Amino acid sequence: MAETGVEKSGNSPNALLSGLNPVQREAVQSCRGPLLILAGAGSGKTRVIVHRIAYMIDAEGIAPASILAVTFTNKAAGEMRERVHRLVGPRAGQIWINTFHSTCSRILRTHISRLGYTDRFVIYDDKDQLSLLKEIFQRLNLSELALKPEVVRAVVNDAKNKGIDDHEFATRAATFQEQKIAEIYRSYQQQLQEYDALDFGDLHLLTVKLFGQFPEVLAEYQQRFQYVLVDEYQDTNEVQYRLLRLLTEPHGNVCVVGDDDQSIYSWRGARLKNILDFEADYAGARVIRLEENYRSTQNILAAANGVISRNRQRKGKDLWTRNQAGELVSVYIADDEYEEARFILDKIREHARDLADYAIFYRTNAQSRILEEALSRQGVPYVIVGGFRFYDRAEIKDLLAYLRVINNPRDSISLLRIINVPTRGVGKKTLEMLKDLAAEKACSLGQAVELWLDEGSGTGKARQALADFVRQIHRWRQLQGQVSVGDLLQEIIAATDYHNWLQRGSNRHLYDSKKENIAELFNSIISWERNEEQPSLAGYLESVALISEVDREVPEQSRVTLMTLHGAKGLEFPVVFMAGMEEGLFPNRKCYNRDAEMEEERRLCYVGMTRAQEKLYMIASRSRQFQGVRNENKPSRFLLDIPRELIDAQASEASGYRPAYRTRKPEQYSSPGREGPAASAPSRRSKSPQPSSTTEFAIGSKVQHPVFGPGVVAAAEGSGKDAKLVIIFRDRGRKKIALQYASLTRG
DNA sequence: GAAAAATACATTTTT
DNA sequence: TGTATTTTTC
Numbered sequence: 183m184a185e186t187g188v189e190k191s192g193n194s195p196n197a198l199l200s201g202l203n204p205v206q207r208e209a210v211q212s213c214r215g216p217l218l219i220l221a222g223a224g225s226g227k228t229r230v231i232v233h234r235i236a237y238m239i240d241a242e243g244i245a246p247a248s249i250l251a252v253t254f255t256n257k258a259a260g261e262m263r264e265r266v267h268r269l270v271g272p273r274a275g276q277i278w279i280n281t282f283h284s285t286c287s288r289i290l291r292t293h294i295s296r297l298g299y300t301d302r303f304v305i306y307d308d309k310d311q312l313s314l315l316k317e318i319f320q321r322l323n324l325s326e327l328a329l330k331p332e333v334v335r336a337v338v339n340d341a342k343n344k345g346i347d348d349h350e351f352a353t354r355a356a357t358f359q360e361q362k363i364a365e366i367y368r369s370y371q372q373q374l375q376e377y378d379a380l381d382f383g384d385l386h387l388l389t390v391k392l393f394g395q396f397p398e399v400l401a402e403y404q405q406r407f408q409y410v411l412v413d414e415y416q417d418t419n420e421v422q423y424r425l426l427r428l429l430t431e432p433h434g435n436v437c438v439v440g441d442d443d444q445s446i447y448s449w450r451g452a453r454l455k456n457i458l459d460f461e462a463d464y465a466g467a468r469v470i471r472l473e474e475n476y477r478s479t480q481n482i483l484a485a486a487n488g489v490i491s492r493n494r495q496r497k498g499k500d501l502w503t504r505n506q507a508g509e510l511v512s513v514y515i516a517d518d519e520y521e522e523a524r525f526i527l528d529k530i531r532e533h534a535r536d537l538a539d540y541a542i543f544y545r546t547n548a549q550s551r552i553l554e555e556a557l558s559r560q561g562v563p564y565v566i567v568g569g570f571r572f573y574d575r576a577e578i579k580d581l582l583a584y585l586r587v588i589n590n591p592r593d594s595i596s597l598l599r600i601i602n603v604p605t606r607g608v609g610k611k612t613l614e615m616l617k618d619l620a621a622e623k624a625c626s627l628g629q630a631v632e633l634w635l636d637e638g639s640g641t642g643k644a645r646q647a648l649a650d651f652v653r654q655i656h657r658w659r660q661l662q663g664q665v666s667v668g669d670l671l672q673e674i675i676a677a678t679d680y681h682n683w684l685q686r687g688s689n690r691h692l693y694d695s696k697k698e699n700i701a702e703l704f705n706s707i708i709s710w711e712r713n714e715e716q717p718s719l720a721g722y723l724e725s726v727a728l729i730s731e732v733d734r735e736v737p738e739q740s741r742v743t744l745m746t747l748h749g750a751k752g753l754e755f756p757v758v759f760m761a762g763m764e765e766g767l768f769p770n771r772k773c774y775n776r777d778a779e780m781e782e783e784r785r786l787c788y789v790g791m792t793r794a795q796e797k798l799y800m801i802a803s804r805s806r807q808f809q810g811v812r813n814e815n816k817p818s819r820f821l822l823d824i825p826r827e828l829i830d831a832q833a834s835e836a837s838g839y840r841p842a843y844r845t846r847k848p849e850q851y852s853s854p855g856r857e858g859p860a861a862s863a864p865s866r867r868s869k870s871p872q873p874s875s876t877t878e879f880a881i882g883s884k885v886q887h888p889v890f891g892p893g894v895v896a897a898a899e900g901s902g903k904d905a906k907l908v909i910i911f912r913d914r915g916r917k918k919i920a921l922q923y924a925s926l927t928r929g
Numbered sequence: 930g931a932a933a934a935a936t937a938c939a940t941t942t943t944t
Numbered sequence: 945t946g947t948a949t950t951t952t953t954c
Contacts, residue, residue: 254943283944307944382944417943450942546940551946568942605930687931728944748941770940786941809939810945 195241209470210234216464217437222501223792224477236269246276250407286385304379305727342383343419343451378592386421415440419451479508485824486791493781515833518805523556541743541755545768564742568749577696594627604683612644668707747790758794763802764815787820886927
């Protein structure tokens with residue numbers, strides 16, 4: 183699908199349209215007015231977007247600088263930028279192709295002084311946000327309140343996503359709790375401004391505010407961006423919606439691309455309504471549906487369609503493909519999470535493909551542990567995508583906090599982090615005193631430190647330490663701009679003896695990994711500086727603040743990929759395993775009472791299934807340990823929504839005969855020569871009754887299947903391992919079942 | 930200030 | 945059950 187590489191300064195319209203299907207062409211050629219491109223999974227969405235931009239420039243003569251393209255992830259923006267560049271050459275540099283957040287950040291950097299911040303503002307991530315809220319809780323003595331900083335953060339973020347600022351929130355607050363939160367929201371916001379800091383929500387909210395309060399600024403951008411394109415429109419929240427409306431109001435040249443069936447971030451503020459109501463919102467809007475799928479087999483697609491068709495809140499789409507029918511979707515009922523992992527491992531071995539062809543998806547991060555253990559025990563290389571973020575690691579945050587304090591003296595949250603790291607004798611008491619002073623003088627912590635040093639006399643240990651510390655910071659601020667960011671950091675690490683401190687504080691193994699992380703941080707700094715025209719500390723901090731885990735490059739290696747279903751969006755793999763397809767886990771029991779959330783779970787399932795190109799496995803465990811307790815779970819309702827003729831269902835041999843969980847792990851899916859007591863110790867399984875031949879299930883006898891339910895044996899063939907039964911199921915019709923795998927019980 | 934013990938808490942996390 | 949955070953102890 184990749185465009186061929188030569189740099190061009192002009193493409194003929196025909197060249198830009200070749201290789202596209204008729205609907206894709208239509209989308210590419212519709213350059214003006216409101217347009218919704220409903221892009222089904224695997225329908226060549228990015229290709230259409232990229233060609234559309236090139237078409238606008240080369241065929242319609244639209245100036246690159248008048249185009250704004252917005253995405254949600256840096257990765258998507260980067261890919262788009264690169265592919266557009268390949269098509270139109272250096273002119274691509276004039277197009278704004280960015281994430282929502284960095285677009286806003288870029289606008290705010292030039293105008294934010296009007297709102298009472300400086301152009302050096304820091305961006306606080308959610309950890310910083312929480313630290314600040316905790317500080318406020320402490321200061322306002324809110325600990326006795328039945329309210330947690332985490333809850334307040336969620337409420338505040340939610341409000342900001344909806345465009346509600348602290349003042350408006352206060353007017354709306356009805357209950358005592360809401361009023362209390364309003365109070366906290368207010369002082370949180372004041373504190374942010376005091377610290378010259380913006381949280382993620384502020385980036386949007388303040389941009390909208392800026393546009394609202396200063397029409398001339400809005401006009402400037404309306405003028406500039408005559409053509410606006412939004413990717414993943416189904417994930418936009420209310421402020422983003424408002425932002426787009428403001429920007430496109432005069433011309434209505436807004437093209438949004440998305441798939442309502444892949445909206446899985448409502449809990450982060452995404453409003454499905456935005457995409458569902460697009461035509462009503464923008465008069466004269468056109469809708470183009472990209473329904474031809476180039477990714478999956480017919481069977482996979484039909485199975486996914488079966489699941490998603492149960493949703494009511496959707497525009498409705500019929501994905502189809504010219505690809506072959508392919509294999510059936512394999513559903514496997516495992517005994518427990520260990521056997522689930524073993525099944526996956528065995529299938530991976532069985533296929534014997536490049537490991538990079540496999541992905542394992544799960545609903546919750548907690549599920550990854552068992553899978554990881556199984557993979558590494560068998561020596562199968564794997565990567566976990568997402569999960570613990572690199573930039574969340576303590577050592578990385580420490581060092582970045584140093585850089586942030588140097589860059590912005592008012593950033594008190596960062597100062598708080600490093601004021602005693604490495605330990606320099608600034609204890610709890612000193613800190614309390616300084617915080618009080620800052621509160622009293624309504625200044626930042628850094629200013630409070632300087633004030634205290636200036637006024638007082640005497641020679642306490644803390645005083646001396648802080649004086650040294652402040653001197654160091656001043657020196658580094660001078661150094662800033664004269665040396666590279668990397669060199670500056672090098673200097674900080676040396677001067678603070680940071681490594682030594684790390685070594686004392688952690689064991690050998692931990693220290694090694696921390697050292698590695700720091701080395702990786704240096705690598706990333708160096709490669710960033712190399713790619714930047716004018717590398718500056720502020721610029722580096724900006725890019726780091728808006729980066730995510732998925733943006734980090736994973737070395738190209740042959741590994742199995744593990745990730746949550748949320749992480750899987752936008753990706754594709756030849757062979758996909760979806761683990762933990764169980765009621766309570768997926769769909770998660772927390773969604774049982776809310777229809778909208780249940781539909782989102784279903785979309786998540788759809789997203790997972792449509793990642794698979796050739797083969798899809800869906801696995802449910804009858805028993806799983808969850809938060810310390812072992813539960814028996816039913817297979818997920820989503821499995822039952824797949825048309826039965828598309829499924830090849832199997833279950834672990836013995837499972838139907840064991841009433842409850844058994845500590846001894848079943849062997850039928852263990853690999854040959856596997857180590858451990860399970861392999862050598864005599865199995866308890868031998869004591870339990872086993873269906874060893876077809877004779878146990880006479881023709882005409884009633885049986886019970888874990889997935890297909892009750893049925894009657896119609897015919898039998900083969901014997902021993904190859905024994906198969908033809909069963910007429912009450913609800914599911916006629917099926918041939920391999921006795922070896924199906925855990926049939928007499929019914 | 931660091932280690933040990935107790936306690937809380939567990940869905941997903943594009944920026 | 946695993947872990948992250950807070951409190952207690954030395």
